[in-house]
Amino acid sequence: MTLSEEDYIKAIYHLSEFNSKSVATNAIAEQMKTKPSSVTDMIKKLAEKSLVNYKKYQGVSLSEKGRLVALSIIRKHRLWEVFLVDKLNFSWDEVHVVAEQLEHIKSDALIDKLDAHLGFPKVDPHGDPIPNKDGVFTKSVKKLISELPVGSQGVCVGVNDSSAAFLKFLDKNKISLGDTFKILEIEEFDESVTISTRSGSIRISKQIATNLFLEIVDVE
Amino acid sequence: MTLSEEDYIKAIYHLSEFNSKSVATNAIAEQMKTKPSSVTDMIKKLAEKSLVNYKKYQGVSLSEKGRLVALSIIRKHRLWEVFLVDKLNFSWDEVHVVAEQLEHIKSDALIDKLDAHLGFPKVDPHGDPIPNKDGVFTKSVKKLISELPVGSQGVCVGVNDSSAAFLKFLDKNKISLGDTFKILEIEEFDESVTISTRSGSIRISKQIATNLFLEIVDVE
DNA sequence: ATATTATTTTAGACAAAACTAAAAAATTGT
DNA sequence: ACAATTTTTTAGTTTTGTCTAAAATAATAT
Ligand SMILES: [Mn+2]
Ligand SMILES: [Mn+2]
Ligand SMILES: [Mn+2]
Ligand SMILES: [Mn+2]
Numbered sequence: 001m002t003l004s005e006e007d008y009i010k011a012i013y014h015l016s017e018f019n020s021k022s023v024a025t026n027a028i029a030e031q032m033k034t035k036p037s038s039v040t041d042m043i044k045k046l047a048e049k050s051l052v053n054y055k056k057y058q059g060v061s062l063s064e065k066g067r068l069v070a071l072s073i074i075r076k077h078r079l080w081e082v083f084l085v086d087k088l089n090f091s092w093d094e095v096h097v098v099a100e101q102l103e104h105i106k107s108d109a110l111i112d113k114l115d116a117h118l119g120f121p122k123v124d125p126h127g128d129p130i131p132n133k134d135g136v137f138t139k140s141v142k143k144l145i146s147e148l149p150v151g152s153q154g155v156c157v158g159v160n161d162s163s164a165a166f167l168k169f170l171d172k173n174k175i176s177l178g179d180t181f182k183i184l185e186i187e188e189f190d191e192s193v194t195i196s197t198r199s200g201s202i203r204i205s206k207q208i209a210t211n212l213f214l215e216i217v218d219v220e
Numbered sequence: 221m222t223l224s225e226e227d228y229i230k231a232i233y234h235l236s237e238f239n240s241k242s243v244a245t246n247a248i249a250e251q252m253k254t255k256p257s258s259v260t261d262m263i264k265k266l267a268e269k270s271l272v273n274y275k276k277y278q279g280v281s282l283s284e285k286g287r288l289v290a291l292s293i294i295r296k297h298r299l300w301e302v303f304l305v306d307k308l309n310f311s312w313d314e315v316h317v318v319a320e321q322l323e324h325i326k327s328d329a330l331i332d333k334l335d336a337h338l339g340f341p342k343v344d345p346h347g348d349p350i351p352n353k354d355g356v357f358t359k360s361v362k363k364l365i366s367e368l369p370v371g372s373q374g375v376c377v378g379v380n381d382s383s384a385a386f387l388k389f390l391d392k393n394k395i396s397l398g399d400t401f402k403i404l405e406i407e408e409f410d411e412s413v414t415i416s417t418r419s420g421s422i423r424i425s426k427q428i429a430t431n432l433f434l435e436i437v438d439v440e
Numbered sequence: 441a442t443a444t445t446a447t448t449t450t451a452g453a454c455a456a457a458a459c460t461a462a463a464a465a466a467t468t469g470t
Numbered sequence: 471a472c473a474a475t476t477t478t479t480t481a482g483t484t485t486t487g488t489c490t491a492a493a494a495t496a497a498t499a500t
Contacts, residue, residue: 002486002487004486004488024447024448025447025449026446035488035489036448037448037451037488038487038488038489040448040449041449041487042487056449056495057447057449057494057496084330088330088333088334090333094329097327098325098327098329101325107318107321109314110304110308113309113310224457224458245477245479246477246478254458254459255460256477257459257480257481258457260478260479260480261456261479276465276478276479277466277479
């Protein structure tokens with residue numbers, strides 16, 4: 001598989017991760033920063049290799065084979081991200097661009113030994129799960145802050161947006177994975193949310209609330 | 221710079237590492253496992269970018285700019301090799317193929333942090349020196365066993381051939397970098413050499429003797 | 441129901457990096 | 471010196487991944 005094919009497969013995976021329906025040509029073009037015509041060309045090639053299911057004008061979805069390829073690339077991407085943060089002291093907002101390259105290195109031995117070296121991590125620095133060799137991973141039950149009612153309490157376990165800009169914003173505001181938050185108030189007008197933290201309470205905008213995942217702690 | 225351009229630059233560097241003269245098109249083709257016509261095409265592109273000095277039919281040599289590019293790639297290659305052996309427990313005969321890919325990852329921060337993580341190593345697992353950020357490295361005074369007279373003694377510090385086949389041969393015969401050898405006898409007929417080791421003495425063929433470097437220890 | 445708009449595909453072109461076959465230049469042997 | 475051989479370059483293709491412009495299809499709105 002070429003680097004470009006791998007990136008397309010990964011893009012299709014991410015675009016169908018939640019809705020599971022077939023993915024539109026335009027959506028892939030936007031994600032990949034290419035033109036729709038380029039996408040059509042590539043889709044045909046991937047269909048030829050039976051990595052995707054494709055019928056003209058009907059959008060595209062990953063075949064089982066394609067899904068496994070996607071998960072193998074995602075596994076590599078996230079393991080490298082853990083390496084960069086844990087071993088090389090990168091900050092979590094810097095690792096994505098580098099992992100985007102490292103994920104394409106071809107060596108099964110390398111990725112297995114890296115996994116072992118890192119102590120078989122289950123999640124990457126952004127809280128995303130790391131599939132095992134066979135593409136199996138546990139998607140934890142986590143909810144966006146914006147989806148939770150007042151009174152909910154949980155541990156921050158992931159980000160929805162992992163852009164450098166958002167991650168830097170979180171650092172600046174001393175919000176980290178592992179922090180425990182409680183939802184104190186939801187402002188109807190702008191859907192901003194007031195949450196309590198160890199060091200007091202802060203108000204976060206709707207945009208922030210839709211990009212932070214909590215793992216709920218049942219409080220009786 | 222593309223991956224392919226980088227590999228050509230590195231090939232030219234290695235071909236002119238010792239003789240320093242201009243390198244022949246055919247020699248590059250052989251090294252790169254491509255055809256001479258492909259080499260000519262690439263050389264023109266590299267000359268266009270002033271990475272090489274080129275006059276038709278006159279061979280090619282690296283410009284100062286090209287030399288620095290070569291050394292930066294070699295630095296990355298060797299640092300990754302150290303990482304693979306020291307941190308991931310690869311054996312020294314397995315690392316080259318993987319480093320051949322890793323050397324092309326583009327991130328200055330990555331290579332600097334990797335260097336620090338490894339403790340700023342001076343040589344790679346095959347005894348080859350690692351250039352610093354500015355392309356500076358100390359080439360140690362080392363001699364091939366085949367170039368030394370009877371009675372010489374030294375520490376094995378490098379290999380001339382770093383193919384997996386040769387390195388596995390050395391492992392099998394319990395020859396490692398760091399071992400101290402003394403040259404006991406040189407057989408005129410086939411130029412095989414008898415050397416003494418900690419565990420006794422062994423005879424090595426001319427082919428082996430021309431591929432092991434010793435750093436001489438003066439014995440008075 | 442059909443006209444308008446949006447999406448997707450096709451057709452044709454281009455740059456990168458390789459190839460084969462043929463031509464040109466340099467080297468070698470007598 | 472010059473014919474034969476070797477090396478290098480040129481010319482013309484191919485494959486991969488991109489593009490623009492135009493055509494085809496699907497979706498939407500009146
Ligand atoms: Mn990528
Ligand atoms: Mn991540
Ligand atoms: Mn390489
Ligand atoms: Mn090496």
